[in-house]
Amino acid sequence: MNWDIVAGNWKQYSGRVKTQWGKLTDDHLDVIAGKRDELAGKIQEAYGLTKDKD
Secondary structure (H helix, E strand, O other), rough: OOOOHHHHHHHHHHHHHHHOOOOHHHHHHHHHOOOHHHHHHHHHHOOOOOOOOO
C-alpha cells in the first residue's frame, strides 16, 4: 500500500479504518492523519496490543 496516497486521501481511508478498528475514535483518526506509525501505535493503545519483535 502506498502510504503517500493514504495520507493524501485520509478522509476516505479513515472510514475504512474505523470500520475495521472500531475502538479508534474520531480524535484518534485526526491525530493519525494517514501516518502509518501513528496508526499502528493507536491500534496497539486502543486494543492493548504490543509491537511484535522480528
